[in-house]
Amino acid sequence: MNWLLPFLCGLGTSILSAWGVGGGTLLLLVMTLFLGVDQRTAQGINLLFFLPTAAAALVFHWKNGFLDKPTLKSAVPWALIFALAGAWVATAVDVELLRKPFGIYLLASGIMMLWPKKKKPDSASSDEDSKPDE
Template sequence: MTVFIAVLVGLATGVLSGFGIGGGSLLLLYLTLFGGVSQYQAGGINLLYFIACAPAALVSHVKNGLVEKPAVKWAVLAGVPASVLAAFAAANMDVSWLRRLFGVLLLYIGCKELFTKRKQ
């Protein structure tokens, strides 16, 4: 039964990721809170999960004209070095701090989404 539930959670978070809702964050929460997976392992699983889900979402977003190509260049130029530095920092950080920082990040994003008005 647990494998069935894990597959359902993976499917649901994959669909949510395709819509840009943040299925990877939900997957991390499921793995650490209910799956008994360590924070480091959950992060690695989330990266593998992202590699599988991202191409389909990218194709869909490009097809619908939702990708600003000049912004992609700058995001990649800033994101790659930042990701490498963050990976080294996370590898040398205590897991309890990593969990707390991830929780603060989720709270910040949630509050920003709730209280920020979007242009129509």
């Protein structure tokens, strides 16, 4: 019966990830706060959880023509460099130093989700809407 809570957490976070909500963050919180998993181990599990989700999204975006090749060519090298730098920092820095900034990040992102920015109406479409029919 010790498998039930981890199973339900994995199921819930996979459903959230499928909806694009970011279930990995929830998975990290559950593992560190409720299951007693070390933060570095939880981050590693979270990254492994993310890989199939990202791969599936990439395949479907490619099939539907939503990938911009020039953007990919310029973004991928920088992403690899900063991912390696982030991995090095995460393993070189004490876990206790990572907890507070990560908690602040989670709070800030949660607050931003509660109060999203309102989109400004497009001026070109609003001009056409205000023109009388001839």
